[in-house]
Amino acid sequence: MPARLLVAHRQTLLFLGAVVVPSAVLMALGIRTIRQDEELRLKRRSEERLRIVELARQELLARLEGVRLRATAGQVTPRDRAVGMLARFASGRLMMPWETAVADREADGAFQGALQQAERQLHQLRDPVGASAQARAAALKARTRAQRARADLLLAACLSAQGHQKATRDVVRGLLRLNPQPVDEFGVPYAFYATQRLLEGASSAEQREVLEGLSQALETTWLSPVAAHMAADLSARLGAAGLHEVAAQHASELERLADLPSVLPTLEKAGPQGWISFGKPPWLLGLTGQPGDPDRLLIAVRAQELLAAIRLPVGARWDLGGTTDATPLGEPFSGLRLAILPDPVGNRNGSGRLFFVAALLLVVSVAAFSAWLLNRDVRREARLARLRSQFVSSVSHELRTPISTIRTCAELLDMGRIGDTRQVSEYLRAIIGESDRLSRLVDGVLDFARTEQGERAYHFQSVSLADVIQSAVRELEYQLAQGGFDLRIDADPEVPDVRADPEALAQAVGNLLSNAMKYSGERRQIEVSLRRDGRHAVVRVRDHGIGIAPEEHARIFEGFYRAPLPDGREVPGAGLGLTIVDQIVKAHGGQVTVESQPGQGSTFSLWLPISEQS
Numbered sequence: 115m116p117a118r119l120l121v122a123h124r125q126t127l128l129f130l131g132a133v134v135v136p137s138a139v140l141m142a143l144g145i146r147t148i149r150q151d152e153e154l155r156l157k158r159r160s161e162e163r164l165r166i167v168e169l170a171r172q173e174l175l176a177r178l179e180g181v182r183l184r185a186t187a188g189q190v191t192p193r194d195r196a197v198g199m200l201a202r203f204a205s206g207r208l209m210m211p212w213e214t215a216v217a218d219r220e221a222d223g224a225f226q227g228a229l230q231q232a233e234r235q236l237h238q239l240r241d242p243v244g245a246s247a248q249a250r251a252a253a254l255k256a257r258t259r260a261q262r263a264r265a266d267l268l269l270a271a272c273l274s275a276q277g278h279q280k281a282t283r284d285v286v287r288g289l290l291r292l293n294p295q296p297v298d299e300f301g302v303p304y305a306f307y308a309t310q311r312l313l314e315g316a317s318s319a320e321q322r323e324v325l326e327g328l329s330q331a332l333e334t335t336w337l338s339p340v341a342a343h344m345a346a347d348l349s350a351r352l353g354a355a356g357l358h359e360v361a362a363q364h365a366s367e368l369e370r371l372a373d374l375p376s377v378l379p380t381l382e383k384a385g386p387q388g389w390i391s392f393g394k395p396p397w398l399l400g401l402t403g404q405p406g407d408p409d410r411l412l413i414a415v416r417a418q419e420l421l422a423a424i425r426l427p428v429g430a431r432w433d434l435g436g437t438t439d440a441t442p443l444g445e446p447f448s449g450l451r452l453a454i455l456p457d458p459v460g461n462r463n464g465s466g467r468l469f470f471v472a473a474l475l476l477v478v479s480v481a482a483f484s485a486w487l488l489n490r491d492v493r494r495e496a497r498l499a500r501l502r503s504q505f506v507s508s509v510s511h512e513l514r515t516p517i518s519t520i521r522t523c524a525e526l527l528d529m530g531r532i533g534d535t536r537q538v539s540e541y542l543r544a545i546i547g548e549s550d551r552l553s554r555l556v557d558g559v560l561d562f563a564r565t566e567q568g569e570r571a572y573h574f575q576s577v578s579l580a581d582v583i584q585s586a587v588r589e590l591e592y593q594l595a596q597g598g599f600d601l602r603i604d605a606d607p608e609v610p611d612v613r614a615d616p617e618a619l620a621q622a623v624g625n626l627l628s629n630a631m632k633y634s635g636e637r638r639q640i641e642v643s644l645r646r647d648g649r650h651a652v653v654r655v656r657d658h659g660i661g662i663a664p665e666e667h668a669r670i671f672e673g674f675y676r677a678p679l680p681d682g683r684e685v686p687g688a689g690l691g692l693t694i695v696d697q698i699v700k701a702h703g704g705q706v707t708v709e710s711q712p713g714q715g716s717t718f719s720l721w722l723p724i725s726e727q728s
Contacts, residue, residue: 203410210336225252225257228251231252233268250265250269266285269285290326303341306341328349342365367397384401395416399415517552519545546592547593579611586623590631593631602639605644612702612724622699651721671692
């Protein structure tokens with residue numbers, strides 16, 4: 115196996131052992147660690163979720179049990195915003211608070227008779243004075259607050275019919291001050307009827323009094339649906355936005371009472387400690403006491419009011435809309451769910467996962483970059499090996515040709531078979547020409563090696579470029595003559611001298627002429643010109659040969675590189691001529707350019723700076 119392939123294999127094994135294998139092991143460990151961390155994170159997330167749900171459940175249960183105890187003790191009133199309704203529940207039937215108030219009123223024949231007589235005199239006989247007397251008589255016979263409120267309300271109507279507005283308003287104000295408010299058979303507080311009468315022509319002070327009466331009624335009385343709508347209408351007429359919002363919300367909540375009996379069997383199954391969700395926005399329904407207890411109460415708790423008072427951990431929220439990933443609270447809170455978003459545990463572990471992912475990406479990047487470097491180095495070594503092999507083959511061929519010519523001519527001269535003086539002179543010139551060719555080849559290789567190592571020295575002096583061109587042509591005179599080339603030189607005598615190494619420049623021009631001879635093809639014409647272009651002296655060498663493709667222009671100055679020919683044939687050479695030209699010209703502060711197209715020949719130009727002294 116070639117030595118360079120062994121080196122490449124050793125580099126590959128070293129890379130595998132030092133980079134790829136440790137990187138693969140580290141990546142495997144990192145992936146395993148990330149998976150374990152993910153599993154642990156999911157487990158902790160589940161445990162954290164269960165813990166948060168249990169804490170929230172216990173807190174909610176404690177608050178609901180507090181409401182249940184206060185309801186059993188009779189301490190729950192409409193003032194408690196968390197409680198939306200409190201009703202009696204016995205024998206599978208509900209009795210609403212306003213129904214209880216109507217049922218608890220005592221029937222009294224004397225009161226009813228006096229009240230009916232007052233109403234007949236007012237509405238049928240059109241006798242408001244007599245009706246007022248009968249209303250006062252009925253008020254004296256009243257035995258309950260509701261009876262007294264009915265009599266006072268009728269008395270206010272009688273006084274208003276007589277035109278006694280002040281007396282009417284005094285009676286109405288008395289109705290507004292009743293606490294708690296008595297209600298009629300529709301569950302409407304009598305104060306609401308009084309409010310309607312007082313609003314007619316009321317002053318700002320009376321309007322404030324009406325608002326106070328409405329607020330008091332809302333805080334002390336369980337309103338029926340009819341009463342709630344009436345309260346919303348009255349507060350809207352008074353322009354009390356806050357009071358109107360409370361009354362309208364309560365009216366909307368009470369509209370669901372028609373569906374309440376359908377959930378009573380489920381509520382009874384939940385037991386004395388159970389709670390169920392009902393309606394939108396949800397109420398939490400619960401019962402007090404044991405089954406069969408005649409004093410059992412149904413408690414409707416506003417879930418939003420109660421849940422808003424419970425402080426939850428960061429990232430947790432109550433879900434009243436039925437989100438799919440929310441966690442149910444379980445028994446005894448059927449229908450309640452808790453959403454835990456975003457994951458608090460995942461947030462704490464996010465930085466760790468990010469670190470592992472970043473580490474893996476870094477390892478993969480380093481491994482990929484190292485692989486790219488190794489691949490580049492291997493390809494470069496293979497290319498250099500190929501170029502060097504080609505160089506050795508080309509140089510061997512280049513050396514063999516002049517040596518063979520010199521040996522043949524020398525043997526013929528030594529054998530004495532050539533008697534013609536002219537032929538002897540020809541053979542001697544051939545030996546001298548091939549010796550010069552051999553010397554230039556060896557000198558070129560040595561100069562390239564010295565330049566690559568930075569050891570080549572240049573001896574600058576004032577030089578005539580026309581003399582440099584003549585010197586290069588003399589070196590190649592034999593080869594030009596042997597190849598049958600027509601060389602034309604056009605040097606402008608006005609071009610000033612330049613500071614340069616004459617031998618190096620002659621070598622550069624000679625290399626361009628050698629290339630022109632190699633690639634001229636059938637057209638054996640070469641043109642060399644010297645012109646001034648601004649602050650530069652330009653030496654151009656033009657041939658009319660096979661030309662060079664534009665994509666190869668940048669690479670032909672690389673060491674050992676030889677552009678492929680269109681027909682696939684090969685021209686002898688080492689691939690160093692243009693490289694040496696480029697190095698020499700750059701050492702003189704100039705540059706070399708090429709203009710060429712396939713089939714149209716090539717023109718190489720040496721641009722050399724003209725010094726100010728010149």
